[in-house]
Amino acid sequence: MNTPAFPHTGDGYQAWLGYRRIPSSDLREQYLPYNRIMIEEHAERDVIIQAAIAELIRGLEGMLGQAPAVLSSCEQSPCVALGIFGSSAVIDGAIQEGTSSKVCEEGYVIRTDNLTGCIVIGAVSSVGILYGVFHLLRLLSTGADVDGLDILENPVNQLRMVNQWDNIDGSIERGYAGKSIFYADNKITSDLERIRDYARLLASSGINAISMNNVNVHKYETMLITPEYLPDVARVADIFRAYGIKLFLSVNYASPLEIGGLTTADPLEPTVREWWRNVASDVYAAIPDFGGFLVKADSENRPGPFTYGRNHAEGANMLAEALEPYSGIVIWRCFVYNCKQDWRDRKTDRARAAYDHFKPLDGQFKENVILQVKNGPIDFQVREPVSPLIGAMPATNQVIEFQITQEYTGQQRHVCYLVPQWKEVLDFDTHIKGEGSTVKRIVDGSLHGSRYSGFAAVSNIGDDANWTGHLLAQANLYGYGRLAWNPELSSEQIAEEWIRMSFGGESDLVDAILRLLMDSWGIYEAYTAPLGVGFMVSPNHHYGPDVEGYEYSMWGTYHFADWQGVGVDRTQATGTGYTTQYTGANFDVYESLDTCPDNLLLFFHHVPYTHVLHSGKTVIQHIYDTHFEGAERAAELRDRWAKLADRMDEGLHQQVADRLAEQAEHAKEWRDRINTYFYRRCGIADEQGREIY
Numbered sequence: 001m002n003t004p005a006f007p008h009t010g011d012g013y014q015a016w017l018g019y020r021r022i023p024s025s026d027l028r029e030q031y032l033p034y035n036r037i038m039i040e041e042h043a044e045r046d047v048i049i050q051a052a053i054a055e056l057i058r059g060l061e062g063m064l065g066q067a068p069a070v071l072s073s074c075e076q077s078p079c080v081a082l083g084i085f086g087s088s089a090v091i092d093g094a095i096q097e098g099t100s101s102k103v104c105e106e107g108y109v110i111r112t113d114n115l116t117g118c119i120v121i122g123a124v125s126s127v128g129i130l131y132g133v134f135h136l137l138r139l140l141s142t143g144a145d146v147d148g149l150d151i152l153e154n155p156v157n158q159l160r161m162v163n164q165w166d167n168i169d170g171s172i173e174r175g176y177a178g179k180s181i182f183y184a185d186n187k188i189t190s191d192l193e194r195i196r197d198y199a200r201l202l203a204s205s206g207i208n209a210i211s212m213n214n215v216n217v218h219k220y221e222t223m224l225i226t227p228e229y230l231p232d233v234a235r236v237a238d239i240f241r242a243y244g245i246k247l248f249l250s251v252n253y254a255s256p257l258e259i260g261g262l263t264t265a266d267p268l269e270p271t272v273r274e275w276w277r278n279v280a281s282d283v284y285a286a287i288p289d290f291g292g293f294l295v296k297a298d299s300e301n302r303p304g305p306f307t308y309g310r311n312h313a314e315g316a317n318m319l320a321e322a323l324e325p326y327s328g329i330v331i332w333r334c335f336v337y338n339c340k341q342d343w344r345d346r347k348t349d350r351a352r353a354a355y356d357h358f359k360p361l362d363g364q365f366k367e368n369v370i371l372q373v374k375n376g377p378i379d380f381q382v383r384e385p386v387s388p389l390i391g392a393m394p395a396t397n398q399v400i401e402f403q404i405t406q407e408y409t410g411q412q413r414h415v416c417y418l419v420p421q422w423k424e425v426l427d428f429d430t431h432i433k434g435e436g437s438t439v440k441r442i443v444d445g446s447l448h449g450s451r452y453s454g455f456a457a458v459s460n461i462g463d464d465a466n467w468t469g470h471l472l473a474q475a476n477l478y479g480y481g482r483l484a485w486n487p488e489l490s491s492e493q494i495a496e497e498w499i500r501m502s503f504g505g506e507s508d509l510v511d512a513i514l515r516l517l518m519d520s521w522g523i524y525e526a527y528t529a530p531l532g533v534g535f536m537v538s539p540n541h542h543y544g545p546d547v548e549g550y551e552y553s554m555w556g557t558y559h560f561a562d563w564q565g566v567g568v569d570r571t572q573a574t575g576t577g578y579t580t581q582y583t584g585a586n587f588d589v590y591e592s593l594d595t596c597p598d599n600l601l602l603f604f605h606h607v608p609y610t611h612v613l614h615s616g617k618t619v620i621q622h623i624y625d626t627h628f629e630g631a632e633r634a635a636e637l638r639d640r641w642a643k644l645a646d647r648m649d650e651g652l653h654q655q656v657a658d659r660l661a662e663q664a665e666h667a668k669e670w671r672d673r674i675n676t677y678f679y680r681r682c683g684i685a686d687e688q689g690r691e692i693y
Contacts, residue, residue: 010651012466016501021060037078048126078117107154108132118599127244159454161209161482177462177469197632203243205481217252246291267318288660292328313364363395381534388581405460412469419479455484527630532603567602633669
C-alpha cells in the first residue's frame with residue numbers, strides 16, 4: 001500500500017497523526033533500531049493488516065526520517081513484529097503463556113521481547129493488530145520509553161460509533177467545520193482520499209462504527225438504500241472496512257411511502273415488512289458486513305410508528321426482523337418529544353419525554369435493537385443532569401449518545417473541551433442496582449448483562465483544512481474515541497496525549513495548552529448558562545445569547561423567569577414530577593432544595609432571586625458574578641495563547657488565536673445580554689457596583 005507524503009504542513013490536516021520528527025536525543029536513539037517491520041507474507045493480503053503496515057511505515061518514517069524495511073522474517077533484530085496468535089512463531093515465542101486467552105477480538109498485546117529485542121504486536125484478529133500499531137505509534141509520538149513494554153489492551157465498550165449528520169447536498173446539520181467530506185450535489189463524492197484519512201483518524205482513537213448520513217433523513221438521503229446508490233455506498237464501506245469500522249445508514253421510517261410505492265409505513269402491515277426485508281437483502285448483497293440502520297422516529301416532525309397507532313418497540317422490531325438474518329442491528333434514538341406542546345403550561349416538561357415514552361416498553365424490543373439515549377434529558381446542554389433513562393430498562397440494549405459537535409457549547413468558534421463533561425456523566429451513580437451502578441457500567445453492558453452496548457456521538461468534522469474548524473476541537477474528536485475505548489482514562493491524560501501528538505512534547509507548551517483545555521468547559525459555562533438553565537440561545541442556529549429565544553417555546557419556557565424568581569420546578573411535590581424518574585438517593589438529592597447541587601438548581605427548582613446557594617451567594621449575584629468572571633477568563637484564554645506564538649508552527653497558532661479573539665468578544669455579549677435581562681427582570685443591583693444596563 002502506498003504511504004502518501006505529509007501534505008498540509010501547518011494547517012492541522014494531519015491532526016494527531018502528523019508524526020512529528022523526533023530531534024536528535026537519547027529518545028531518538030532508543031527508537032531508531034526499531035525501523036524495521038516484520039510481517040509474515042500470508043498476512044499481508046489482509047486489507048486491515050495492509051492498513052496497519054502502511055500506518056506503521058508512515059509513522060516511523062515521519063518520526064525517524066528513514067523509511068522502514070518490511071521483512072517476512074525476523075533475521076535482523078530488533079524490529080517491530082506483527083502477527084496473529086497461533087500463526088507466527090515470532091509472536092507466540094514472545095508472548096507469555098496464557099496471555100493470548102485474555103485478548104478479545106479487538107484487543108492486542110504489545111511486548112518487548114528480551115531475547116530478540118523486538119517489539120511484538122500480537123492479536124487474535126487483524127483489527128487488533130491495527131489498534132496495536134496505533135497504540136505503539138501513540139507511545140512513540142508522546143515520547144514514551146519502549147524498553148520493557150508489556151501491554152495488554154481490550155476495549156471496554158463493544159460499540160464505539162460516530163454519527164455523521166451529513167446531508168447528500170453537501171451540507172451538515174449542526175456542522176461547524178465546512179461542508180461534508182462524503183457528499184456533494186446530491187451524490188456521494190468521488191474523492192475518497194479524505195474519507196480514507198478520516199477513517200485513519202477514527203481508527204487511531206478506537207472508533208469501530210460510523211453512520212454516514214443525517215438522522216434527519218431527507219428526500220435524497222432516503223435513496224442511499226436503493227440499488228442506484230448502493231455501489232457508491234459500498235465503496236465508502238470498503239474504505240472504512242480497511243480500518244475495522246462498520247458502516248451504518250440512517251433511514252427514513254416513511255421510506256416505503258417515499259421511495260417504495262406503498263401507501264403505508266405501518267410496521268405491522270405485511271407488505272411493509274416484506275419491503276424492508278427486500279431492502280435489507282439489497283444492502284447486504286452490496287455490503288456483506290453492513291452494520292445496520294440508525295433511526296430517528298416520531299420526534300421533531302420525523303415520521304414513525306405513532307402515525308399508525310403503534311409504539312416504538314413495534315416500529316423498531318419490524319426493522320430488526322429484516323436485519324436479523326444478516327446479524328444486523330437497529331439503533332433506535334430515544335430523542336422523542338412533542339415539539340408542538342403548549343410550552344406555556346408549567347406542567348409540560350420535555351425532560352420527562354424519553355423516559356415516559358420508553359421505560360414502559362422495557363423487554364419488548366428484539367435482541368438486535370439498541371436504544372440510543374442522549375447523555376442528558378434535554379439536548380446536549382453545557383450543564384444538565386444525567387438522563388434517568390440510562391440504565392432504567394434492564395431488559396433492553398442501550399448505548400449512550402454524546403455530541404462531539406459543539407451545537408450548544410460554542411459551535412467550534414469557542415473552545416470547550418468536552419471530555420471532562422463526559423467523564424462526569426460516565427462516573428455518575430444511578431443507584432439502579434444499588435451503590436456503584438455507574439453510567440459507565442451500564443454503557444459497557446456489565447451492569448445488566450446487555451448483549452449490545454457502548455457509545456455513540458455526533459461527529460464534529462467537515463471539509464475545513466483542519467477537520468474541525470477550531471483546531472482545539474480536534475481534542476474532542478480524539479478524546480471521544482479514547483474515552484469510548486477506556487472510560488477510566490482521565491481527561492488530563494487524554495488531552496496530554498492529543499497535545500503531544502499534535503504540537504510536540506516541549507513540556508512548557510504541553511502544560512500551557514493542557515491548562516487551557518481543562519479550564520475551557522468551566523469558562524464557557526460561566527458566561528452562558530447559569531445554574532443549569534440552558535437553551536438561552538438564538539433560535540434555529542443556536543449560536544449566541546437570546547434569553548427567551550429557543551424555538552418551540554413561548555417566553556420563559558426553559559427558565560420561567562419573572563420578576564420574583566427563576567427556574568423550572570421539576571419536583572414531585574409541586575412541579576412536573578420529573579425527579580421521580582431518578583432512583584433512590586438521586587431522587588432525594590434533586591427533590592430537595594437543601595441538597596440539590598448549585599450547578600443544577602434552576603434545572604430542578606423555581607426559586608426567588610434572593611435564594612441563597614450553598615456557595616453563600618444569592619442566585620442573582622451568582623448570575624452577575626459568573627458572567628463577569630466568565631468573560632474575563634475568556635479574554636485570559638486569548639492572552640495565554642498569544643504567549644505561545646513562538647513555540648509552534650505559525651499557521652497552527654494563528655488559527656487558534658483568531659478563534660479565541662472571537663470568543664473573547666462574544667463572551668462579553670453573553671455577559672451583557674444575560675446580566676441585563678435578569679437585572680431588568682428583578683431590579684436587584686449588583687453588590688459589587690458593576691454597570692449593568
